[in-house]
Amino acid sequence: MTERLVVVGGDAAGMSAASQARRRRGADDLEIVVLERGSDTSYSACGIPYWVGDVVEDRDALVVRTPEAFREKHAIDARVHHEVVGIDTAAGQVRVRDLDGGREFDEPYDQLLLATGANPVRPPLPGLDGAGVFGVQTLDDGQAILDHLTAHHVRRAVVVGAGYIGLEMAEAMVVRGYEVDLVERSDRPMKTLDPDLGQRVADAMQGMGIRLHLTTEVKGIEHDGDRPRAVVTSAGELPADVVVLGLGTAPNTDLARDAGIPVGEHTGGIVVDVRQRTRVPGVWAAGDCAEVHHRVARAPAAIALGTIANKTGRVAGINLGGGYATFPGVLGTSVTKVCGVEIGRTGLGEADAEAAGYQPVCASVQSTTKAGYWPDRERMQLKVVAERRSGRLLGAQIVGGEGSCKRIDTFAAALWNQMTVEELLNVDLSYAPPFSPVWDPVLIGARKAWDAVLADGDR
Template sequence: MGQRMVVVGADATGLAAASQARRLRGADELEIVVFDKGNFASYSACGIPYWVAGDVTDAEDLIARSPAEHRARGIDLRLRTEVTELDPAGRRVRSHVLDTGDREWLSYDHLVLATGATPIRPPLPGIDAEGVYGVQTLDDGQALIDALESATGKRAVVVGAGYIGVEMAEALVRRGFDVTMVTRAAEPMATLDPDMGALVRKAMVGMGIQLVCDAEVTGMRTEDGRVRAVTTAENEYPADVVVLGIGVRPATDLARDAGLPLGESGGLLTDLAQRVRGHDDIWAGGDCVEVFDLVSDTLRYIPLGTHANKHGQVIGSGVGGGYATFPGVVGTAMSKVCELEVARTGLSEKAAHRAGLQFHSVTIESTGRAGYFPGAQPMTVKMLAERRTGRLLGVQIVGREGSAKRIDVAAVALTTRMTVEQMTALDLGYAPPFSPVWDPVLVAARAAAKAVRQG
């Protein structure tokens, strides 16, 4: 008799796991059922801001594989069907078909939790009013686009200044809205150090965004059930549309109710094979789990699509009878604000202090091409190296075209635990249209190595 794999969540992790398991085991050996309460599956949530901005013309462009394609491959994909309860002891899940109200229990041999993340909506007055949007799913993106197209006014407020908030602010500007961004942080993109965040703020102000930092949102002023303004202790900012970019939390309410182990962030705890700790028949991955940070040697919550897809491959291999593990991350991410590219990997100064590490910090200015080559643009690179050992701890880059992908060199160096001295000898490619003879990352490594030697 064959086994049954039940997957909760039909995005990066869930369908990557289902697809990998199907490659390894045929339909007669393994039945695969995937539940998701949304209208879409297998899509790129990271592309939503570009869809809102108009760079992507249709939601279908963000979908990697259609539901029909998954079903043709022997995956029973059930959209608009919410899993409302887990029963680990009975090895079953309870589902609710949203359109019909039908409910049923379904048993499993392997359960995969790929429930993702939920936009943070603090319990503020008016937070649930019409006109206030979180942006996490394609359904969210479509709702926001519909609201922007029907809005009678052109005033938008973005609450929060993380990656999504910054990308959404740019998208709204390009849609013709007057945009105000309100954040309690000293600078936008708090995953950067404040001195690097200041470069992002300068670019945002330059594109016409009103940036309000060090401000705590106290609520939304509403009228007839619709948002009219965002309020802080000191001021009020009129709004026809409000976008929440405060961040996300792991969507683990089902897991918590079922008594599964959660970490400090609320993310599920797993082993290297992505099995939930203490449960050999339950697997989890993506934005609902905590990951091991290879730099700080701690568990952290870092919700990114790159990890989610890899988790799915690992899970699918395990369920399918193969073997794979996910060793951890270094926390690499990048984004853009108009022509400004922003990237980071490893630890910020704040994270390094929190981990108990002592370090040297250097910042250098360079260009993305040879200085004499047409189109050479400025680039700022900040690098952290551990005191005494010189081990690379983190890199942040802010610059113009060609800046962001340079972070990959640092990500590899972090993963292999290189010292900044070792990095100075890296044989990186050189040609004037692409780089100075000393690549900006190597210039920063030389400066960091000098700081380490001087103690």
């Protein structure tokens, strides 16, 4: 008898899972239905700021595979503009609303995968749901921003929040020629960076003309008809013709909560085991809506990254297809580029390490991306966090010019394998003047961190 898999959510995790399940089980053995409330499946949400900033020419460039391709080439019934509004785990069915036709109907399942992603954070502030105020999560969001910019004479943009999306969208607005104010309640942009590295990001943004309003809270947004007029902050009003929210995301778990599927108390993500199974039989979860295990903090986490969504979706799909796979956890490794500055991080920062119960020692290093005499070398700054006494690597951060950031992957590989900074400083990395100094910045950072461990032990 043919089994039926229903997937809720048609982006990274959902389509990775559906594709993996299909590779292992044919259509006569496993029927796969994907229900997506948006207009696209399998797309790059990370590319939206670059689309808005005219680096990427059009929307289609961000679509990896269309619903038609999934149906015709993979026998996966991918339906866009279909929103799941309820789950009945006892009956084994979901309630679906056809957003085009307006009708509602029930869709039965034998196995259910929740890949509902994450929602942009929208605090309950006056005017935040008004016209001209945008989150950045889906291609439809990106299209709505571009439509607004086309329909109105925009001169001033205000970005609220200085995480990855906020910084990237602020740069996109500068590229489009707008005056840009960025409002952030903490004392630095990229609060996941330690303060000394966050300052370099702030300097780069100000150098590009972005006005930073740090330690400033948004109180509301005032409108003039179908557009914003001003963002009201704790430091006064900021004129605005468009407002972009970059306040982070929260796991989209309303469906799961309403259906009695357990959600993590601290993370807000759906609780899953290493195979991506929830605590309700026949129900699985993957991607931004699900908890993951942080391998260094040794605690559940909710981290909205496309890399994690694809990997957890792959694990769920292998298991749903009759195979066996487990997801071993994350380090929170991430990179971005803002205003000509590359930013990378992995593992724990100094404060994160203390919060996780470690006693960290740290080392900060200034270096260059290439040999010191190479003409187009760029400056870079690293911070390495290690455990007191043992010297175990706990995390690293990098901020610098072109060629800096992907070095974070070396730290991530060492961190994944629980190396000490002493072990890392002896790793046989490559060298040639056009690529690095004779002592690569990674090795210098590890060496300085090991010196800090030894000095701490002598006290």
